[in-house]
Amino acid sequence: MPNWCYxxxxxxxxxxxxxxxxxLIISWQxxxxxxxxSWNNDWLGLIVEKxxxxxxxxxxxxxxxxxxxxxxxxxxxxxxxxHTAWGPMNKMWQALVDKxxxxxxxxxxxxxxxxxxxxxxxxxxxxxxxxGYWGDDKDIYSFLENxxxxxxxxxxxxFSVLYKKDKQGFEKVLKDKGLTTNKQIRExxxxxxxxxxxxxxAADILDEFIIEKWEYTVxxx
Numbered sequence: 013m014p015n016w017c018y019x020x021x022x023x024x025x026x027x028x029x030x031x032x033x034x035x036l037i038i039s040w041q042x043x044x045x046x047x048x049x050s051w052n053n054d055w056l057g058l059i060v061e062k063x064x065x066x067x068x069x070x071x072x073x074x075x076x077x078x079x080x081x082x083x084x085x086x087x088x089x090x091x092x093x094x095h096t097a098w099g100p101m102n103k104m105w106q107a108l109v110d111k112x113x114x115x116x117x118x119x120x121x122x123x124x125x126x127x128x129x130x131x132x133x134x135x136x137x138x139x140x141x142x143x144g145y146w147g148d149d150k151d152i153y154s155f156l157e158n159x160x161x162x163x164x165x166x167x168x169x170x171f172s173v174l175y176k177k178d179k180q181g182f183e184k185v186l187k188d189k190g191l192t193t194n195k196q197i198r199e200x201x202x203x204x205x206x207x208x209x210x211x212x213x214a215a216d217i218l219d220e221f222i223i224e225k226w227e228y229t230v231x232x233x
Contacts (some may be wrong), residue, residue: 014097016077017124020103025116030090031216033114036063037092045200051078056094056104063108073104095183099129100233121226122233130224131233137226141167141207151177167206167223174214185213 024039040062041053047068049055056204057068057077068075084090092105100122109116113143121132123142130142141162145152155173159166175182191197207223227233 014076015124015126016097016131017099017101017122017127018097019094019096019102019120019122020222021092021094021099021120023025023092023105023109023116023117023118025088025114025168027115028087029114029116031084031087033109033112033116034082034084036078036112054078054080056096056101056206059108064104064111073107074101075104077101078187098127099124100131118232120232125222128224129227131227131229133229133232135228138228139163140226142172142222142224142226143167144179144222145220147175164206167210168201169213171201171206171210174210182213189213 024032025033037059040058043062044053044063045055045058047055047057047061047223049057055068056077056079059079060066060068060073060075063185065072066072074096077094079092079094081091083092094101101120101219102120102122105118109118119132119134121130121137122133123130125144141164143159143162143166145156152170152173155170159169186197186200189200191200192219204212205225207225210221210223
């Protein structure tokens with residue numbers, strides 16, 4: 013069984029193109045496909061077959077996955093959630109929009125935690141981090157609940173919270189790395205990406221964390 017990548021797509025348009033695309037997808041799903049698959053009419057291959065007029069088994073448009081949800085927010089905004097095997101398979105949607113001659117834009121975030129894939133073309137996520145925590149420390153929970161942006165500044169604050177909770181342990185790791193003076197420690201903290209610092213010197217604590225930087229790309233991931 014593959015690891016699943018969860019993709020959250022937003023289509024924004026003018027001239028009611030989002031509504032038109034929504035109606036097309038619903039009609040294609042009602043028509044169905046004769047190609048055997050694991051997801052029946054929610055299969056992404058159905059979109060490739062009906063919309064792109066291409067053989068979904070050819071590999072031209074990777075489509076190993078399915079649609080989880082299609083929601084029309086208004087005539088010019090459509091949200092589609094999918095899950096796909098091992099990584100994003102979103103380029104088929106751009107190909108579909110191009111083939112239909114629509115001028116809509118597509119933003120997407122794709123997450124596959126087991127492979128450490130966090131990729132997006134949404135500028136809102138640029139230079140931000142995914143921070144997940146499943147431990148039971150109330151102070152850490154309280155900090156994360158009050159952290160909305162997940163920027164590098166927020167991660168450095170998180171480092172301070174963790175440092176205060178295990179100062180002795182942190183200082184031992186720093187000493188093992190040959191960092192024994194305050195100046196050396198300041199330079200180390202200043203010159204290295206904070207997510208790498210956290211993963212480097214707080215590995216035991218971070219068994220209870222996911223800390224990954226969003227990979228930002230201009231193109232649809």
